Amino acid sequence: MKKTLLLVALAVLSLVGKVRADEGMWLPMFVERLNYVDMQKMGLQLTPEELYSINNSSLKDAIVGLSTGPNPRGFFCTGEIVSQKGLLFTNHHCGYGDIQKLSTVEHDYLTDGFWAKDFSEELPVDGTSVSFLVRMEDVTEQVLAVVNDTMDWAQRNRAIREKAKELETAASEDGKYNPIISSFFEGNEYYMFVYQVYTDIRLVGTPPSSVGKFGGDTDNWMWPRHTGDFSIFRVYADADGNPAPYSPENVPLTPKHHLPISLDGIQKDDFTMIWGFPGSTERYMTSYGIDYNVDTFYPIIHEIFKLQTDIMDEFMQKDASVNIMYADDKAGLANTWKNFEGQMIMLRKNKVAETKAELENNFAEWVKANTNRVEEYGEVLNTLAENYALISELSASIYYPNFLTQTGAIAIAAEFMGYAEAAQGKDKEAIAAAEEELKAIDADAFFAETYKPLEDKMLVEMLKLYYNIFNAEANPDFYNFVDKKYKGDVVALANDILDNSIFANAESIKAFIEKPNAKKVEKDPAYIVLNSMISHMMNGLAPYRMAMQVIDENNHLFVKGLREFYAETQPEKSLYPDANSSLRMSYGSVQDYQPADAIHYDYICTANGILEKYVKGDYEFDAPQRLLDLIEARDFGQYADENGELVVCFLSTNDITGGNSGSPIMNAKGELIGLAFDGNWEAMSGDVNFEPRLQRTINVDARYVLFVIDKLAGATNLIEELTIVKSEPQTEETVEMTVEE
Numbered sequence: 119m120k121k122t123l124l125l126v127a128l129a130v131l132s133l134v135g136k137v138r139a140d141e142g143m144w145l146p147m148f149v150e151r152l153n154y155v156d157m158q159k160m161g162l163q164l165t166p167e168e169l170y171s172i173n174n175s176s177l178k179d180a181i182v183g184l185s186t187g188p189n190p191r192g193f194f195c196t197g198e199i200v201s202q203k204g205l206l207f208t209n210h211h212c213g214y215g216d217i218q219k220l221s222t223v224e225h226d227y228l229t230d231g232f233w234a235k236d237f238s239e240e241l242p243v244d245g246t247s248v249s250f251l252v253r254m255e256d257v258t259e260q261v262l263a264v265v266n267d268t269m270d271w272a273q274r275n276r277a278i279r280e281k282a283k284e285l286e287t288a289a290s291e292d293g294k295y296n297p298i299i300s301s302f303f304e305g306n307e308y309y310m311f312v313y314q315v316y317t318d319i320r321l322v323g324t325p326p327s328s329v330g331k332f333g334g335d336t337d338n339w340m341w342p343r344h345t346g347d348f349s350i351f352r353v354y355a356d357a358d359g360n361p362a363p364y365s366p367e368n369v370p371l372t373p374k375h376h377l378p379i380s381l382d383g384i385q386k387d388d389f390t391m392i393w394g395f396p397g398s399t400e401r402y403m404t405s406y407g408i409d410y411n412v413d414t415f416y417p418i419i420h421e422i423f424k425l426q427t428d429i430m431d432e433f434m435q436k437d438a439s440v441n442i443m444y445a446d447d448k449a450g451l452a453n454t455w456k457n458f459e460g461q462m463i464m465l466r467k468n469k470v471a472e473t474k475a476e477l478e479n480n481f482a483e484w485v486k487a488n489t490n491r492v493e494e495y496g497e498v499l500n501t502l503a504e505n506y507a508l509i510s511e512l513s514a515s516i517y518y519p520n521f522l523t524q525t526g527a528i529a530i531a532a533e534f535m536g537y538a539e540a541a542q543g544k545d546k547e548a549i550a551a552a553e554e555e556l557k558a559i560d561a562d563a564f565f566a567e568t569y570k571p572l573e574d575k576m577l578v579e580m581l582k583l584y585y586n587i588f589n590a591e592a593n594p595d596f597y598n599f600v601d602k603k604y605k606g607d608v609v610a611l612a613n614d615i616l617d618n619s620i621f622a623n624a625e626s627i628k629a630f631i632e633k634p635n636a637k638k639v640e641k642d643p644a645y646i647v648l649n650s651m652i653s654h655m656m657n658g659l660a661p662y663r664m665a666m667q668v669i670d671e672n673n674h675l676f677v678k679g680l681r682e683f684y685a686e687t688q689p690e691k692s693l694y695p696d697a698n699s700s701l702r703m704s705y706g707s708v709q710d711y712q713p714a715d716a717i718h719y720d721y722i723c724t725a726n727g728i729l730e731k732y733v734k735g736d737y738e739f740d741a742p743q744r745l746l747d748l749i750e751a752r753d754f755g756q757y758a759d760e761n762g763e764l765v766v767c768f769l770s771t772n773d774i775t776g777g778n779s780g781s782p783i784m785n786a787k788g789e790l791i792g793l794a795f796d797g798n799w800e801a802m803s804g805d806v807n808f809e810p811r812l813q814r815t816i817n818v819d820a821r822y823v824l825f826v827i828d829k830l831a832g833a834t835n836l837i838e839e840l841t842i843v844k845s846e847p848q849t850e851e852t853v854e855m856t857v858e859e
C-alpha cells in the first residue's frame with residue numbers, strides 16, 4: 119500500500135521517496151500523497167484535510183511566520199495561534215528584539231518580564247509582522263519556461279527573477295497578499311507561497327529572562343535545558359479581520375484555526391509533529407563545501423563574533439542600560455558563534471565530509487558509465503573542488519576587512535566617502551551636490567543606543583585582530599600606515615582615531631558638516647584606514663564573487679545529477695528539499711538519546727534541574743525567587759506530570775532548524791504539547807546531514823509554559839482565554855484500532 123502510493127508520487131512529483139519518520143522537512147501541500155500513511159501508522163489521528171486545506175480551516179491556519187514589515191521575503195521565527203482572539207505563542211528568543219525595544223531601565227521587561235492584564239495594556243511592537251499561509255502552488259513549469267540553453271548562469275537567474283516577480287505580482291491581487299516564490303533543490307523546482315501579512319502586533323506577556331533565557335549562552339544549543347523559552351503576542355486586524363497598520367481602533371484577529379493546548383503530557387515514542395518555517399539547511403552540500411566551512415569560513419566568523427560578544431558581555435553585565443541596549447545584538451552573535459563552533463566540531467566528529475565524499479565517489483562512478491552523463495556532469499565535482507579552493511584562499515581578505523569597515527568611526531567614515539571622492543575632483547557642481555548631501559546626515563543617529571566605552575574597546579580590539587591576522591605582504595596599505603605613522607603600534611592608531619578622528623564623535627561630525635573640507639577627510643586616520651581596508655577587500659572581491667557564482671551554478675548541476683542518480687540507483691530513496699523559509703511539516707516521536715558511550719540522556723527534564731543549576735545573582739543561572747519557592751513547595755497545580763514532577767523541556771526526533779524556533783510541537787490530535795526552541799550539541803552537524811541516532815529537537819513543555827503564565831505570573835486572564843484540554847487515557851483497544859485503520 120505504502121509503496122504504490124509513493125511510486126505514484128515519484129512519477130507525478132519528483133519530490134519524493136520512501137518516507138522515513140524524523141528526517142525531512144516536508145511541504146504540507148503534499149502531505150496526503152507523501153507522508154500521510156506513515157504519519158497515521160505512527161499515531162496521527164487527524165485527516166489530511168484537517169492538516170492542510172485551502173478551502174476549509176485546517177491546522178496550517180494556526181501556524182504563522184514572524185518577520186519584519188508588510189512584505190517579508192522570509193521568516194526569522196515561527197509562531198502559533200492559540201486562541202479565538204488572535205493570541206500567539208512564540209519563543210522568548212524570538213520575541214527578544216521586541217521585548218528589548220519596549221524595555222527601559224524603569225520598565226525593564228527583559229529583566230522583569232511583562233504581563234498585560236487586559237487588551238488595553240498590550241504593547242504595540244515596532245516592525246514585527248505575522249504571515250499566514252493562504253495557499254501554495256507548484257510554479258516550476260512557468261518559471262523554468264523562461265530559461266534556455268544559450269543563457270549563462272547570471273542570465274538564467276535574471277530571467278527567473280523577472281518571471282517570478284511577474285507571477286508574484288499577479289498573485290498579490292493588488293497588494294492584498296504577499297506571494298513569495300522560492301527555489302527548491304538548488305534551482306531545480308519553484309513553488310509559490312501566498313501569504314496574508316498582519317502588522318499590528320502587540321506584546322501580551324513574557325517571562326523574565328531568568329526564565330525565558332535561563333541558562334543563557336552557556337546552555338544554548340545543549341541538552342538538558344531548563345529554559346522557559348516562550349513569549350506571547352496578539353495579532354490585531356481591522357473590523358473586517360483584514361491586515362491594517364497599527365490603530366487603536368483595530369481589534370484582536372479572529373483566526374480560522376487555533377491550537378488547543380494539551381495537559382496530557384508526553385511519553386517516550388509518542389507521535390510528534392512540528393510545523394514551521396525552517397530557514398536553511400545544506401543537506402546536499404558537497405564534501406568540498408563542508409571542508410571550506412569547517413576549515414575557513416566558520417573559523418573566521420567564529421573569531422570575530424566571539425571577540426565582539428565577549429566585549430559586549432563585559433559591559434552589559436555591569437550596567438542595566440547597556441544590557442538593554444545590546445541584548446538582542448549580542449544574543450544573535452553568541453548564538454551564531456556557538457553554532458559554528460558546534461558545527462566545526464561535530465561535522466568532523468560525525469564524519470560528515472567522509473559520508474559526502476563516499477556519495478560523491480558513487481556519483482562519479484555512475485557518471486562515468488554513460489557518455490551523456492559524462493558530458494553533463496563529468497566536471498561538476500572538480501569544478502566545485504577548484505572553486506571552493508579559490509574562495510578558501512580569498513575569504514580572510516574579504517571577511518576581516520568587511521567586518522572592520524562596519525566598526526565604529528571606520529563605519530561612519532564610510533558615509534563620507536561620496537563627499538571625499540567628489541571633493542577630490544574638479545567638478546564644482548558635483549562638489550556642491552555632495553556638500554548638500556552631507557546636510558542630510560544625522561550625526562547623533564550614529565551614536566544613538568550605543569555605549570562609548572564598549573564601542574571604543576570594540577574598535578581597539580577589532581583593529582588589533584586585523585593587524586595580527588595579516589602581514590605586510592597580504593595587506594600592505596594598512597601595514598605600512600601602522601608601521602610608519604605609529605611605529606607598528608596598532609593600539610596607538612586606534613587611540614588616534616578615538617581622540618582625533620572627525621568620525622569619532624557627533625560634535626566633530628556636526629562641525630565638519632557645517633564646514634566640509636576634503637583635505638581634512640583625506641588626513642583623517644579613520645578614513646585612511648577605511649580606504650586601506652577597502653582596497654584590501656577589492657583585490658579579491660571580483661574573483662571571489664565569480665567563484666561563488668560558479669559554485670552556485672555547479673551546486674545546481676550537482677543536485678540535478680544527484681536526483682537522477684538516486685532515481686536510477688535507489689528509487690525508494692527519500693529526497694526532500696532543503697529548508698528555505700517556506701512552511702514545512704516534520705514528524706517524529708518523543709525520544710531519549712545516547713550522546714556518548716555509557717551516557718544516556720533522558721527525554722524530559724524537570725524543574726528540579728532549575729534548583730540544581732540555580733546560581734544566585736548569576737547573569738545566566740539566576741532564577742526568580744518565586745519560581746524557586748514554587749518548585750521547593752512542589753506547587754505545580756494541574757501542570758504536574760503523573761509522578762508529581764513539573765516537566766520543563768523534552769526531546770523529540772523532529773527534523774528542524776533555525777527559523778523553526780517558536781514552532782508548535784503537537785501530539786497525534788494536533789494539540790499543542792510544547793514549543794520547539796533548539797537543537798542539541800552532538801548533532802550540530804545536522805543542517806548538513808541528519809543524524810537519526812543523535813539529532814533531537816529541544817522543546818519547552820506546554821505544561822511548563824502554562825505553569826509560568828498561571829502560577830508564576832498569575833496571568834489567569836490568559837489561562838482563561840486559552841483552550842486547555844485533557845483527555846482520558848486511551849485503552850489498549852482504541853490504540854490498536856487507530857493503528858489498523
Ligand code: ARG
Pocket residue numbers: 211331333334335336338339449450452453776777779795796797
Ligand atoms: N539556539 C537557539 C536557536 O538558534 C536560540 C537560543 C537563544 N538563546 C540564547 N541563549 N542565545 O534557535
